[in-house]
């Protein structure tokens with residue numbers, strides 16, 4: 001992860017490359033046995049390691065940036081391991097889910113992994129989604145779904161480009177360097 | 179203004195008279211805990227300081243705790259190297275609350291913190307571990323954060339932009355039937371709320387059953403509150419909290435016994451009659467997939483685990499030893515015991531529990547997370563079924579996505595060890 005990291009707020013279009021159900025746990029996203037690997041540059045290789053075929057496709061860079069994972073409710077439940085966010089960020093994926101677990105959502109925002117809360121979303125693998133301010137349009141089915149904005153406490157961190165630059169700015173203010 | 183416990187704690191930690199649910203606040207942190215993942219925190223911490231020209235110093239080395247527990251002793255040279263890097267950082271920064279891989283001080287972070295008196299009522303406790311919720315058992319507001327969030331805390335001493343959470347009040351009255359334990363209560367509650375039913379909320383525990391419950395039992399409840407998605411679980415501090423801190427954790431200072439206002443506002447109140455609860459298990463592959471033990475009685479198991487930050491304490495080993503003393507672990511079943519700390523290990527050794535368990539055929543491992551998260555010891559074969567007193571049963575949790583994990587209390591684990599199939603401790607095992 002670099003300081004140049006940008007959290008996008010503009011419209012994006014991506015294809016759904018994987019659709020998952022409710023309660024996708026961090027053990028599925030980034031199995032515990034790879035937790036000794038911590039650096040954001042090294043974690044992407046183990047994304048969904050137990051979904052071997054999908055993992056291989058990710059590693060081969062089959063999917064363009066902003067490809068979309070669709071999740072149900074409570075995406076990212078379980079562990080606080082930040083690798084679960086950095087591994088997806090490393091593949092420049094966008095996660096559109098009906099809902100997220102608290103720590104995962106926080107980690108995603110801190111690292112600049114784009115997460116969209118879309119409680120009524122209906123989408124299948126292969127559909128093209130257009131994500132813009134306030135809604136997701138499924139271009140394949142031509143249906144539109146409202147987006148729930150992220151917790152307001154998190155917006156400032158998103159605007160700053162992630163928690164590292166946000167904290168750095170606060171640190172410099174604190175010591176009177178800014 | 180009337181406030182819940184967590185509102186009161188956040189008001190104090192932000193120097194305000196009161197806070198409302200939904201306010202965005204920046205609380206001062208009293209204790210910041212990490213385990214081996216401190217290696218990643220250090221990386222992110224260093225990055226924050228990059229280009230600032232400032233020396234990278236943590237805000238207060240006396241408020242940081244680091245406990246090696248997830249992979250102890252190191253299982254690979256990679257882990258060993260991470261641990262070495264963390265030790266060097268601890269030394270350089272002067273961090274004192276460090277628990278290395280040692281018999282005189284080691285164990286699982288969520289046991290080490292309470293038993294050393296690091297957690298106090300009214301404190302704000304953060305940890306790079308989702309089960310940091312455990313420490314609510316001592317009346318603290320304790321929650322899990324990611325590594326970058328922790329790096330930010332190490333820098334500033336505060337948690338940036340915390341939204342004051344709403345609270346669900348759970349009131350438990352009545353006495354447990356025999357063999358029903360705090361584990362059965364929390365599994366029941368998670369089943370009722372679902373895995374996301376308390377997402378972004380705090381669960382505050384009340385009622386006679388809780389008042390009479392030991393800190394050990396309260397740790398089980400708060401530990402697993404996160405399995406219903408809760409930001410934290412909390413038991414408002416009372417006489418038992420004081421007793422535990424004075425007698426078991428050796429804390430001499432005065433305590434800030436924060437309790438909620440009687441007319442505090444809750445998002446929801448759930449009442450539970452403890453006398454109606456039955457012995458319960460969580461079936462594969464989600465923690466909220468709970469059933470009465472009787473409905474899965476007879477399911478064959480290959481590995482039984484007693485231990486972890488959920489159920490690896492003295493009372494847990496005591497009941498297991500009582501059930502297994504003079505009996506035998508069924509042939510073909512591997513039984514592994516992971517005491518939650520070396521202090522517990524030594525105490526259960528002195529009381530004869532470990533000998534009883536070993537004589538029955540169990541293997542006693544060193545304190546630590548062990549096979550709970552599937553990285554280290556006690557791997558499962560394809561098709562294996564594990565029965566465990568830990569807190570998660572997601573696909574692959576114990577390291578093998580082709581295995582299944584059932585979660586239960588120590589009594590169920592011990593009774594099932596004798597029969598080799600999931601067994602109600604009140605009925606089977608004789």
Ligand code: SF4
Pocket residue numbers: 247248286287288307309486487488546547550551568569
């Ligand atoms: S025992 Fe298991 S749940 Fe507890 S801290 Fe260790 S890995 Fe996490």
